[in-house]
Amino acid sequence: MSGTEVVERARAILGPAHVLVGPADTAPFLADWRGRYRGAALAVVRPADAAQVAAIVRLCAETGTPLVPQGGNTGVVGGAIPDDSGRSLVLCLSRLTCIRDVDPIGDSLTVEAGCTLAAVQATAEEAGRLFPMSLGSEGSCQIGGTIATNAGGTAVLRYGPMRDLVLGLEVVLPDGTLWNGLRALRKDNTGYALKHLFIGAEGTLGIVTAATLKLFPRPQSVATGFLALPSLDAALQVFAQLRGALGDRVTTAEILSESQLASVLAHVPGTARPLGTLMPWYLVVEVTDPMQGLDLAARLEDLLAIGLEDGSVADAAVARSQAQANAMWKLRHSVSEANRKSGIVVGHDTAVPVARIPDFVAHATMAIERVRPDARVVAVGHIGDGNIHLVAILPDSLRTSGEPLDRIAQAISAAVHEQAIALGGTISAEHGIGQSMRDALAAFKGPAEMALMQGIKQLFDPQGLMNPGKVVAARH
Structure with a gap:
């Protein structure tokens, strides 16, 4: 069937x-x-509901038309972009925005895949509950995309990634079958946990059309702090002290290098240093509790005073208003915008065991500088789960220099990945594989694991039509 006929049937x-x-x-x-x-x-197709998604998928299965699902298109690995053949349909899920069910007693929320993360957060808040996933792109990223990539964000330390926040899924399979797995159960031991095959699969095994999500009690007591630290070893020491004293009340612990903070201050309007002390590293910490009346700010200040005395903390500020807390968080959430404005960005999504973070940053920074002495290295990430985004920013002049930018980026990334793997880490912690990491994934996983993944792909999608060129290829 010709492409014109496919479009007419759509x-x-x-x-x-x-x-x-x-x-x-x-x-x-x-x-x-x-x-x-x-x-x-x-064409770009925009179905209104799961039934229309299923009809489009059946059309693609019948005609051999590749299909690329797309949510908010906020990813960084090219996972929602078709190839240049012009043979694919791009399936945009932005019209699937129904809130199907809110259950504050059972702490669950069922929403369609096109709902933005911000809309889901607001719906939970209206019900007196919390949906804890938080990302810089939460105003535009969609729930289907966060599930497809197993997104992480700033609250993984306490609540886990998206995989830990999904109770059930509704998925259109590659033959157009609509699988209803929207169970709101906390315990279901009836065979294989199929939902986990689709979480993090980036639309290569099926298209998520709705999800039942976990909700939590809303924090009633909150304290946010911004710390200046002399080293990453000191950051780990302070983090361990806070966790030891406050346990799971430590909801987030976000690290920024001075080079990263300087980039934000230079390129993002409305940002300012919370502290007068310049140090190599900074930590944004948030402490929460569902109980009202707890003076967590005072408790946090007491603990930071210990760090100031022993030298692990050079300076610190605890927010006294929501406006001050928002200003601290703006520094963290503006890093992508700032880096994009700073030059040519070669970003990474590595994670290593938490105790190895200082070794990784030191070794990987030197590895980048060996490849490109003209690179400026910035670092930001989630110190509590070991996910450190080490970013090489290259001069904009390279765009017109004639040097092969793709080859330069590949060399830098290979050097960074080598250091992460050597320390028992991973090359992708929360961004996914998409098209940019597919070759690196094959090298990282090894033959046995890749064969298992390709077998799963072949079982679900024997024609290889679902988001082709992403994660793994179907065997023909």
Whole structure:
């Protein structure tokens, strides 16, 4: 069947208004937000519900048409961008925005995949509950995408990644079958936990159309602190002291290098240093509790006073208002914007055992500088779970120098990944694999593990039509 016929059949399913073919209409869906990945498509299709998603998938299965699911298109590994063949349909899930059920007694929320993370957070708040996933892109990223990539964010330390926040899923399988696994059960021991195959699979095994999510009590007592630290070893010492004294009340612990903070201050309006002391490292800490009336700010100050006395903390401030806390968090959430404005970004999503963070940052920084002495290295990440984003920022002048940027980025990333693996770490902690990490994944996993993953892909998607070119390839 020709591409024109596929488009006409899609129009019959969805209506002409929701099948986009013109260059101006499709352009926003064919490139990632950083402009690093670009592709082409027969059309962009926008189904209104799970039944229409299933109908489109059946059409693709029948006609052999590749299908690329897309949520908010906020990813950084090219996982939602088609290739340049122009044979694919891009399936945009932004119209699936129904809140299907809110259960504050059972602490669950069932939403469709196109709901933004911010909308889910607001719905939980209206019910007197908390959905704890928090990302810098939460105003535009969609729940389906956070599930497809097993997103992490700043609250993993206490609540875990998306995999730990999903109770059940509704998924359209590659043959168009709609699997309803929207169970709100905390305990279900009836065979294989199929939902976990789709969480983190990036749409290569099926398309998530709805999810039942875990909710939690809303924090009633909150304290936010910004710490200046002489070293990463000191950061780990302070983190251990806080966790030892406060336990799971330590909800987030986000590390920033001075080079990263300087980039934010230089490129993001409305930001300012919370402290007058300049140090190599800074830590944003948030402490929460569902009980009212706890003076967590005072408790946090007492603990930080110990660090100030023993030298592990050079300076610290505890927010006295929500505005002050928001200003501290703006520094953390603005790093992507700042880095993009600083030069050519070569980012990484590595994680290592928490105790090995100082070794990793030191060794990987030297490895980057050996590859590119002109690189400026910045670091930001989640110190509590070992996920450190080491970013090499190259001069903008390289864009017109004639040097092969892709080859430079590959060399830098290979050097960083080598250091992470040597310390027992991983090359992807929360961003996914997409197209940018597929070759690196094969080297990281090894033949036996890749064969298992390819077998799963073959079982679910024997035609290889679901988000082709991402994560693993189907065997033909």
